[in-house]
Amino acid sequence: MQGRDGTLKDFAIPPQVTPADVERLLAVLARGARRIERVELSSGAVWIKRYGRKRALVGMRAQNALARLFRQPFLRASPRLAPSAMVGREIRRIALFRERGLPVPHVLYRSAGAVVLSDAGSTVSMRLAALRTSDPVAHEDLLVACAADLGALHGKGLCHGRPHPRDFFLENGRIGFMDFEEEPEAVMPLAMAQARDLWLLFLQLTQRALEGDATLDRAFAAWETAAPAAARRELGALVGFLGKFLSLTRLIGRMHMGSDLRRFLAATRYLSRVCEIPRPAGASKAGKDD
Ligand SMILES: Nc1ncnc2c1ncn2[C@@H]1O[C@H](COP(=O)(O)OP(=O)(O)O)[C@@H](O)[C@H]1O
Ligand SMILES: [Mg+2]
Incomplete structure (x- = not known):
């Protein structure tokens, strides 16, 4: 207390x-x-x-092996x-x-x-679910607030690790945070961990935005205003790397478009555009064919 x-x-x-x-x-x-x-x-x-019953050791090792293979620290798992x-x-x-x-x-x-x-009360996820039909304008504003307050948190030299509306709540109009099991800045530079945070949040925002790019653009601008310039630079590098997988992911998606894949495509495609990453040939329709 x-x-x-x-x-x-x-x-x-x-x-x-x-x-x-x-x-x-x-x-x-x-x-x-x-x-x-x-x-x-x-x-x-x-x-x-x-604590201590969730994450399979084998999954974590696989994640770290991928990080080594691609030489991308942002893929590393938080220390177990x-x-x-x-x-x-x-x-x-x-x-x-x-x-x-x-x-x-x-x-x-x-x-x-x-x-x-x-008790932190209703999560932002719960509020979004209610607002989606009752007040779509407030729904979009709340999505933007998630990005703005994540940016503010980054501006204070912090990173969340697994930002998701189900781990956010509202307190006096501000986004509050819970679920601090991850600590990515222990295995990668802080700015990289913050860029990873933003990408993880956009996995959610791209799926939830009712107004599409109009809301996503507002959300991104709100994050960018508050977040450190170093995080914005790291985001360019991170999305540049992930963007290479767009066409491959789209191919896999033709066979089976699971929700993880759909989120990956939508967020990476959106952020590639914002970060002005040149797209690989054939990626222009990525994620649209589900
Ligand atoms: N203090 C809290 N106040 C309100 N809801 C909570 C609180 N702690 C957990 N919850 C609810 O339980 C869910 C799971 O808790 P969390 O800490 O995120 O664990 P997990 O590691 O399983 O994601 C949260 O997304 C939220 O819905
Ligand atoms: Mg959680």
Whole structure:
């Protein structure tokens, strides 16, 4: 929790949490069933997050092998840590983001393999789903806000690692962030990690924008205004590299256009255009034939 003096008082159980709440929380923690669990307490909801059961080692090794093969550090996986170190990483990153003035959940409790976080409310994903039909203009504005606030975060010398609307929330009109399991800047330069962040966000934005390029252009401009020039330069290099795969991916897509492929094509094609990367022959219709 954040103390009055602005210092971090993590792990303090808030005073409104009753003994019955503590009992309930401990019971859920001990049961250790699901990785992420929402628990209703008398004072509101909290979230339990457990570590160390998700990422297959083999997938991570394959990712790092690809990074070596292509000599592209941005492909590297974040270092794999033991569960207690994963807890440490998440807490350290939450504290860092809070220090730089960004909305993040409060850490209420930590154990060797789990954290308990305050409820951040509806995620941006949930809000987008509701706005899509009820208020398309607000929907597009929220997509732009995601890019603008990601740029602001980059401008503060940070990177998220896996930006996705399901890990964003709104606090007083600003985008808040959660899910800090990745730490790409530990295995690549910060500007490269920030460029990777932007590309990852655009995998989502290109799929979600109702107004297509009109919204994407606004989103990109908002990111670019706030983000460091070095991140923008790295983005050119990253998209230049990924752009080489457009025609190949399109070919694969003729046989099977899965959602990952569709996102890759749409985001890479859009960002190649913005970054003015010359397109390989045959890539002009990439991603349009699904
Ligand atoms: N503190 C929180 N407040 C609100 N929702 C949360 C909170 N923590 C997790 N969630 C929900 O659970 C989902 C998964 O949690 P997350 O930390 O992103 O773990 P994962 O590594 O599985 O993505 C989030 O996308 C969000 O919907
Ligand atoms: Mg997540």
